[in-house]
Amino acid sequence: MKLWILYMEIIEFLCIFVSKKIIMGFYSDDELKSMGFLHIGRNVKLSKMAQFYNTGNISIDDNSRIDDFCILSAGKSGIKIGKNVHIACYCSLIGEALIEMHDFSGLSSKVAVYSSSDDYSGLSLTNPTVPSKYKKVQNGNVILQKHVIVGAMSVILPNVTIGTGSAIGALSLVTKSCEEFGIYIGNPAKFFKKRSQRLIELEKQFYTEEA
Numbered sequence: 001m002k003l004w005i006l007y008m009e010i011i012e013f014l015c016i017f018v019s020k021k022i023i024m025g026f027y028s029d030d031e032l033k034s035m036g037f038l039h040i041g042r043n044v045k046l047s048k049m050a051q052f053y054n055t056g057n058i059s060i061d062d063n064s065r066i067d068d069f070c071i072l073s074a075g076k077s078g079i080k081i082g083k084n085v086h087i088a089c090y091c092s093l094i095g096e097a098l099i100e101m102h103d104f105s106g107l108s109s110k111v112a113v114y115s116s117s118d119d120y121s122g123l124s125l126t127n128p129t130v131p132s133k134y135k136k137v138q139n140g141n142v143i144l145q146k147h148v149i150v151g152a153m154s155v156i157l158p159n160v161t162i163g164t165g166s167a168i169g170a171l172s173l174v175t176k177s178c179e180e181f182g183i184y185i186g187n188p189a190k191f192f193k194k195r196s197q198r199l200i201e202l203e204k205q206f207y208t209e210e211a
């Protein structure tokens with residue numbers, strides 16, 4: 001009988017734990033302050049189900065939001081997130097070199113951004129369990145300029161700058177930098193067509209109305 005009560009109490013505890021996780025959603029301002037970020041702006045929303053490593057090298061500016069199951073793992077050069085940036089669920093930003101996302105940029109679900117990548121040639125060992133003297137990791141900054149949007153399940157490799165206002169189609173592999181205001185698709189990602197610049201006008205309108 002007692003075991004049955006204990007069993008019910010464990011079930012109740014798990015239900016409360018899960019529902020609290022779901023309802024509570026984002027970290028409070030006090031919780032964000034205690035996490036040791038380099039900088040946290042106003043109205044930043046970080047899911048409690050996302051993971052942040054080396055927070056002392058991560059800065060996140062006003063009104064940005066990071067959703068469930070994202071991983072931000074900053075290296076020495078850090079991760080810098082601008083204003084009104086959205087990172088949808090299951091994204092990862094990982095690497096030693098700098099990763100920057102400028103204002104109004106965004107990642108759709110399951111995008112992987114790498115500022116470090118192992119040597120795949122076979123001339124060196126790979127993976128983080130191996131000391132660096134056996135490896136030849138390539139590090140390179142990844143910069144997503146203003147208004148860049150990256151479609152679902154895309155991969156961005158080191159040494160890539162995506163120019164202001166460009167969009168990357170879903171399921172693309174971005175191996176080289178992209179010019180401004182283009183739409184790029186495919187594996188490897190190639191220029192597909194021009195992207196409208198109307199969003200620049202909308203940005204001005206947004207700042208005027210929200211001021």
Ligand SMILES: CC(C)(COP(=O)(O)OP(=O)(O)OC[C@H]1O[C@@H](n2cnc3c(N)ncnc32)[C@H](O)[C@@H]1OP(=O)(O)O)[C@@H](O)C(=O)NCCC(=O)NCCS
Pocket residue numbers: 108109150151152167168169170171172183184185186
């Ligand atoms: C790239 C994209 C913006 C193009 O949209 P579009 O201009 O309406 O293009 P269309 O749908 O007319 O497709 C034109 C051609 O490109 C191909 N194409 C479109 N998107 C592609 C992609 N991501 N990768 C490869 N080919 C693609 C289409 O199959 C089509 O080929 P076809 O002419 O041989 O039939 C869109 O397809 C896309 O990938 N959007 C991202 C959506 C996303 O990730 N949303 C997540 C939530 S925000």
